[in-house]
Amino acid sequence: MNETPPIPGLFMVDDNDLAAEAMERYFTLSGLLRWLGWCPDPAAAVPMIVQVRPDVVLLDVEIPGADCFAALRSLTTQCPSSRVVMFSGHAQTALIERSLNEGAAGYIVKDDPTSTIAQLLIEAARGACVLSPTASSVYMRPGSGPA
């Protein structure tokens, strides 16, 4: 019997309320993801996320006055079932590197197409690690080779 996979639940942490509202509306109408909530403050978001246990968390990398990476670390220990994808207007190697090192499931740049963002979030919710095209164009540089 083929079971339709459950629709992944999404929680967003972003101080950009316009973006959060647009996301909520888009995902609700499209039915691609279940909108579980939104919080502009990473520290305040952690207990909310622990409570609602979303499949995927979209966490803004840079929120003025907040430590987003501290929230990432808290979530990987307090809510390991939730996959945290970092979300940023910057595609910087150092930010991507740090995000992956500290347990993020992926890195998406806000410039990337909407459909791509939705698809990557679904993949992340299902256990994959994801890099959006813009993030990939920065991070997948030719390295110096393995040591």
Added chain:
Amino acid sequence: MPTVSTAETPSATILVLTPTDGDAAAVCHVLNDGGFQTRVCADMAALAHAVAAAPAGIILAQEALTVPGESGGRMLASALKGQPEWSDVPIVLLATSGASEVSAWEHARALEPVGNISILERPLRRTTLLNAVAVALRARERQYRLRATLAQREEALRRVADEVAATTRIAEESQRVSHLLDALLLTAPVGFCFLNRDLRFVHINERLAETNGISAKAHLGRHVSEIVPALVEALRGVTDRILATGEAVLNHEFSGETPSALGARRFWKESWYPVRGGAGEILGFGGIVEEITERKEAEAELLLLTTELRESETRTRVATEATAVGIWEWNVLTDSIRWDAQMFRLYGIAPTPDGCVQYGDWSGAVLPEDLAKNDRILLHPVRRGGQSRREFRIRRRDDGRVRHIEAVETVRMNEDGQAEWVVGTNLDITEREAAQQELSRHREGLQRAVEQRTAELAASTVALHTAERLAALGTLAAGLGHDIANLTLPIRMRLKMLEASCTTDDTRKDFAAISKSLDHLSNLSAGMRLMAMDPEREQASTPAADLEAWCAETSQILRAAIPHHLHFQCQAPRGLGVNIPRHRLAQAVFNLVQNAGEAMAAQPDGTVRVTAEAATTAAGDLVVRVLVQDDGPGMPAEVVARCFEPYFSTKGRAIATGMGLGMVRGIVESAGGTVAVRSAPGEGTTFTLTIPAAVSGPSTDASAPRTAAVTIKTQREAALAMMFLGQLAFKTHRHLDSSAPDASLWVVESPDPSLVREYLNHHPHGWIVVLAAGMDSAPTDGGRQGTRSGAGLNHLSERVTVLSASPSPSDLRDAITHASHASAAATFRK
């Protein structure tokens, strides 16, 4: 006035005065018989006269005192008064026979005050007379003896008096001399003092006291150490020497300070001598002190001046010799010229015994073309006095070398205003002239270098300012890119929702227009991010492996680099790529586009094109040419020739650094490419960037996607590996069977070596990335086969890359990327 005898002994004569001759004769007779000398006086006057001869005695008849008409008694008394005080002539008064005893006594009493009277009554007996006379004469002799004794005593008294007078005179003289001496010492220009053997002051004059700083009176009784403690030791040395030798110490120099001038060192010349008592013992020490501080200072100053003078003379001589200055004298009146030894050396002429030379010796050495002018210059001061300075050349007589000489002369004039003496110097300045010419050449070179460096510094200052400005612009661009992304996100989200509701053609057109604008905005944001990246960081972005995508990413920002009235095109055919980071290529092309836009800013119309084309070099290598063309005014040949020089610029814009084309060339050459420019006035400009083509990676080989297998139990490492493989366009699957997978790349965790060998055998171009426990520390077993350690696996094949069990995401990425490229290259070679 009768004279009185001063004989030492009494006369032996007895004066006899008897008015009756018979008595006189009888008396004389008796006395003569008795051994006495007699002398008969005729009368009282004769008697009185004879008294002056100091007779031994007088025999006087009473009746002689009573002669009528005569005052015999007074006469006799008068004569007797003339005797010396010690003399009392004895008188034997022969009383008149028959007269009263009273009468004779009275006569005797009358004479008693002046006479020594014995009365004999007549008739006389012979014995009585002789006895009386003998007694009288004995008394008379005693008078004489007393007189002699008295005379002796007087003489002794006189001598004593003389001695007293003499002593008094000596004392008075001594006192006068003492006062004089005191005055002398007091006012003497030297110090004087007397110390007892204990070195206590007994006497000191004001001069010396003043030197010591306290009054003379305050010195007395005090020890030297109380007054001048600094000098006591030296003084004790002198006095000890005097006590030891008994001799004076003369002209001994002392130095030290005194209470009157503490801190000031003073000098004295002192002579000390022993002061002895009557027995020759040393009572103390007399000192004569003369202060010589000023003299010493003057001597020191004189010595200093003398030394300085000698040094100055030495310096002058050394300087004269060292600088090769020759000195000459010309006695104008006698017309004789003398040179010193250096002059002869300068001119290469053998010295004459007396130094005398002729005018011709000098004039013959001076080069003819310099001679007339120099004579003229020299004659001027000779006529009017003063100094002259000349420069001329000579030819040395011995070796013929030409030397440059600088001459200075001073003329001494006599009272008549005529030159009588000229003294001058000659200095060989040949080397100085040469050095000055060399210096001048260096100075010119230095000036050029300074001008060049100044220009470079100015340019680099501008560059620095520009770099700062560009850095600020980069930060701004990054911030703007971030903000644009944040702002376009909700628009794109909501637009996506509206997409399904666009049912009419008009709404679909509107939707498409809005979407296109958004894409432009997103591209602009992406382009701004590329421009904001550090050009020095080669790895800030991935290579522009797809130039078509790169054109889409950068066209908006490149467009922004030229004025709006100009046209812009940016396109590349599909499938072209270059191995330059996208941001560096964007920045290089941005520079060229910006230059073109500025060159064409004044034109009403024009187009800037960015295109790309594939080409092959003469050696057969695949290259991509990226062209930036404009139809602007073009550049003259001289500008074309210099346009790649650092800091070269023809522009006046604020951010013109001249670095643009240099940077472009640097970027292209670092990728193994070249930059060429073709331009001419009126024909526009074309820059051609010829860059080696990027190796076609698997991501561009969509026709045959490669496969990858991931055999990792840990969910996170597995997910990361699959993500990286997906980014490299691998078709990836989890392979959890205990077998070797069928894939061109295998990422596996702690595999069995046999499976690794099996995979390598079955996939000759396949690569393995191994996550192995024990790789966190260095291997120690030398990589033996058959173990499950990573070290052992690493040696199975170069196609095996071993990482730790939990590698960092970047290590995993690099290992997979490397394996992917290596695998693709191996496949390509196949």
